[in-house]
Amino acid sequence: MKLVSNIHYTDAYYISEPVESPVTKLPHNEAFGFVKKGTDESIIISFIRKSDDGEDGEGYGPNHIVRGLIIPESALLSRQNDYLEELKSLKTSERVAVTWKDVVHVANMSRNSSSIMYTEGLLVNNHSDHIVLKDPETIKTHPTPVKNHPPVQPFYYVIPKSAITRFEYIHR
């Protein structure tokens, strides 16, 4: 069995500069580490792991991550064109609500699932593998406590289509 893994994935990101027409592209990210399965179709990759029980003799729990990432399988590069049918044809200049899975950086925490995010904003661009929302308001709904993300509202949010689990237009 191979002990070390090299994982290639993409991720959502936000833009905090007030540009008029942002040029967007999904990033190609990669990480090295020790991999195990998460509980929600995610992959946990640990960059650093404890190799003994230490001087105090106390080990960590099985879900403890010293430093690493929790990556939804939908964020893998090979999954970029694997998304909801309804995302193939979208109307721009409409307000939308999107639920999506986010990659999480973890340090000294017990955790085994990725974050679930909810974003509302104006759909300004529809690309083959991502959407762009203007004036987005995003909250992390899982795990609790619910939090704004980021704490200061950005100008745009770029979200991979493969990360989206629910999409709807907001009619007010």
Next chain:
Amino acid sequence: MRAEDGNTYECVGVLLSDDRESLCIAFNAHNDIAKDYIDVPKADILHREKFDMSSVEVIQ
């Protein structure tokens, strides 16, 4: 490696620099730019091993 908390840890990544007193190891890169890395004093390193990329499982 031995850490300040007295515990022993192992880490894996790409060697970014090998100075006289420390190693810099990157774990995570965004568009080929290292985003997440650690500087490890050589005095704290208990074992160091170079791995062959053919032994690494690629997940993408």
